[in-house]
Amino acid sequence: MAYGFLPIGVMLATAFLIPIASLKSDRHAKHVATAGMILSLILTATMVPEIFSSGRLVFQIEGWPAPFGISIVLDTLSITLVFLSILVSLLVVVFSYKYVKERRTKYYSLISLSLVGTLGMLVAGDLFNMFVYLEVLSVSSYALVAFNKDRPAIESGIKYLIIGSLGTSLVLLGISFLYGLTGSLNLADVSIKLLSVPGAAAGLAIGLIISGMAVKAGLMPFHAWLPDSYQSSPSPISAIFSGVTANAGIYAIMRIGFISLMSHQALLGLLLFFGLLSMVAGAFLALVQSNLKRLLGYSSISQMGYIAMSIALGTPFGVSAGMLHMINQAFIKGLLFLSTAFIVYRTKTDNIYEISGNFRFHPVVAYSFLIGSLSLVGVPLFNGFVSKWMIYMATLEVSPVLTVISLMVTVITLAYILKAFYLIFLGNAKPDPDAGILPLSMKIPIIILSAIIVAMGIFPELSIKLSVMMFSDLDRFAYIGDVLK
Amino acid sequence: MIEYPYIGNALLFFFIVSLIGYALYNITRRKGKPEPGKEIIYACGEDMQPEELNIPPETFYEYLIDLFRVKKLRRLHSGVLNDYLLWVLAGTLAAIAALMIFG
Numbered sequence: 001m002a003y004g005f006l007p008i009g010v011m012l013a014t015a016f017l018i019p020i021a022s023l024k025s026d027r028h029a030k031h032v033a034t035a036g037m038i039l040s041l042i043l044t045a046t047m048v049p050e051i052f053s054s055g056r057l058v059f060q061i062e063g064w065p066a067p068f069g070i071s072i073v074l075d076t077l078s079i080t081l082v083f084l085s086i087l088v089s090l091l092v093v094v095f096s097y098k099y100v101k102e103r104r105t106k107y108y109s110l111i112s113l114s115l116v117g118t119l120g121m122l123v124a125g126d127l128f129n130m131f132v133y134l135e136v137l138s139v140s141s142y143a144l145v146a147f148n149k150d151r152p153a154i155e156s157g158i159k160y161l162i163i164g165s166l167g168t169s170l171v172l173l174g175i176s177f178l179y180g181l182t183g184s185l186n187l188a189d190v191s192i193k194l195l196s197v198p199g200a201a202a203g204l205a206i207g208l209i210i211s212g213m214a215v216k217a218g219l220m221p222f223h224a225w226l227p228d229s230y231q232s233s234p235s236p237i238s239a240i241f242s243g244v245t246a247n248a249g250i251y252a253i254m255r256i257g258f259i260s261l262m263s264h265q266a267l268l269g270l271l272l273f274f275g276l277l278s279m280v281a282g283a284f285l286a287l288v289q290s291n292l293k294r295l296l297g298y299s300s301i302s303q304m305g306y307i308a309m310s311i312a313l314g315t316p317f318g319v320s321a322g323m324l325h326m327i328n329q330a331f332i333k334g335l336l337f338l339s340t341a342f343i344v345y346r347t348k349t350d351n352i353y354e355i356s357g358n359f360r361f362h363p364v365v366a367y368s369f370l371i372g373s374l375s376l377v378g379v380p381l382f383n384g385f386v387s388k389w390m391i392y393m394a395t396l397e398v399s400p401v402l403t404v405i406s407l408m409v410t411v412i413t414l415a416y417i418l419k420a421f422y423l424i425f426l427g428n429a430k431p432d433p434d435a436g437i438l439p440l441s442m443k444i445p446i447i448i449l450s451a452i453i454v455a456m457g458i459f460p461e462l463s464i465k466l467s468v469m470m471f472s473d474l475d476r477f478a479y480i481g482d483v484l485k
Numbered sequence: 486m487i488e489y490p491y492i493g494n495a496l497l498f499f500f501i502v503s504l505i506g507y508a509l510y511n512i513t514r515r516k517g518k519p520e521p522g523k524e525i526i527y528a529c530g531e532d533m534q535p536e537e538l539n540i541p542p543e544t545f546y547e548y549l550i551d552l553f554r555v556k557k558l559r560r561l562h563s564g565v566l567n568d569y570l571l572w573v574l575a576g577t578l579a580a581i582a583a584l585m586i587f588g
Contacts, residue, residue: 159566159569162566162570163566163569163570163573166570166573167573170577199585199588200585200586200588202584202588203581203583203584203585203586203588204581204584204585206584206588207577207581207582207583207584207585208577208580208581210580210584211573211576211577211580211581214576214580215573220576221572221573221575222572222576224562224572224573225569228564261588263588265587265588266583266584266586266587266588267584267588269583269587270579270580270583270584273579273583274576281558284550284555284558285558285562287546287550287555288550288555288556288559380495380499381496385495389495412549415546415549419545419546
């Protein structure tokens with residue numbers, strides 16, 4: 001039985017059960033969503049030991065063999081990202097208990113559907129299913145961006161809809177070309193058949209797919225939807241976009257690019273260009289923002305640039321560093337966005353020049369934001385230091401110029417994030433009648449994320465080992481051998 | 486087998502530098518009560534209030550923003566959807582060209 005599909009199946013069932021459970025009252029929506037995600041997380045965790053010992057599990061739906069049937073491929077790379085996505089989404093759902101008070105049925109259903117899309121993209125072994133899940137993720141994301149239903153939210157939702165639709169159209173066009181060239185949609189089969197296809201034709205098809213996925217990842221110049229969407233969507237949703245959705249985009253680029261192409265030089269050069277552009281421009285644009293969520297949005301673009309640049313180095317060390325930074329960023333941005341969500345919830349504004357003195361009233365949130373900030377910059381004892389250190393060492397092996405650029409961008413990162421912390425939490429405190437009140441449902445996810453960031457920083461060996469195992473899953477020949485056997 | 490530089494070296498270096506910084510801070514820190522008039526900020530003889538001498542966070546990085554033309558970069562993000570779609574198309578063409586020519 002294709003038990004690899006179970007986490008996705010559970011989330012899909014959850015998405016449809018939420019409206020049914022909420023027929024009498026939408027208070028039940030959050031309970032069903034939470035239960036579904038916990039079950040999905042447990043099912044994923046039970047598969048981890050088998051995957052770590054055997055390397056890769058391949059399931060064929062209804063027994064149809066590859067390349068004809070639908071393949072689900074679970075290896076260390078995909079299962080890690082699946083686990084991470086469900087965990088971050090679960091923490092966001094718990095946080096949202098007190099945050100979202102209206103239209104809860106729609107809210108939790110859409111989060112569940114977006115998670116279905118993300119998980120499907122991470123485990124799909126064929127391009128068509130990857131596209132279908134990309135669409136599920138995209139459509140639910142458009143609705144989540146416009147959830148608040150005010151003018152900025154609707155405008156941002158429409159922008160994201162149009163730019164995102166262009167992206168998915170590019171992906172579909174690329175997949176169509178690939179099918180025309182190879183007669184197959186199974187990724188492993190396509191990668192064999194591409195060997196006998198002219199390089200230019202293959203480059204066209206892969207270039208279209210990578211561009212479409214880069215829209216989802218938020219790499220420059222495909223990023224324009226991102227700052228508006230992060231600003232207008234409910235703040236907990238921004239945590240999912242930054243830590244889950246963007247990772248799905250970069251995962252698809254890695255998986256399709258590294259597996260299907262025999263020679264990676266052109267792809268790596270392309271990723272390096274997009275990565276450096278995102279890294280530098282994202283950091284400088286974050287420096288001039290007055291809106292906290294927009295600032296974190298540009299910061300996400302910058303950090304995604306670090307990931308792309310690191311992967312583009314092409315060395316085992318560089319790619320592992322990029323993957324580890326992907327995992328770390330999910331926790332860091334999750335923590336920063338949830339802390340931001342609380343500040344916005346309490347102060348009713350997200351302008352950093354209108355907020356001040358929150359350290360006195362909300363010390364837990366202040367310390368959490370500080371932990372997230374220091375980890376983002378790469379201060380030791382936090383998980384961000386481990387991946388940033390690996391990135392610096394990896395760039396030093398290839399070109400010291402890249403190391404200098406990375407360090408300069410880190411200094412800019414320090415500038416904007418400390419400016420945000422100073423303005424929001426220090427300075428003269430404005431009176432707050434509910435000072436010190438942090439609902440438990442908001443406190444728990446923030447504390448869990450802070451603990452994970454500190455634990456991964458103090459005990460980095462496990463995460464480093466994990467990143468090495470994830471890198472080995474991009475081996476083209478091993479992937480083809482496991483899927484087509 | 487991937488060889489990693491031992492991260493412990495970086496941590497150790499960080500702590501040693503932090504300790505040196507803390508030692509320097511303690512050595513150079515003013516001890517005892519300040520003499521009258523010594524705690525007032527010196528503004529080259531000008532009569533300025535402490536509030537006037539604080540650099541507001543909004544303008545602290547102004548020199549950096551001007552140097553790297555960040556305001557120009559910000560103006561490029563016009564909010565007009567057509568511009569954004571053009572960027573996506575430009576990026577796509579660049580990706581296709583790179584992979585077709587060099588792939």
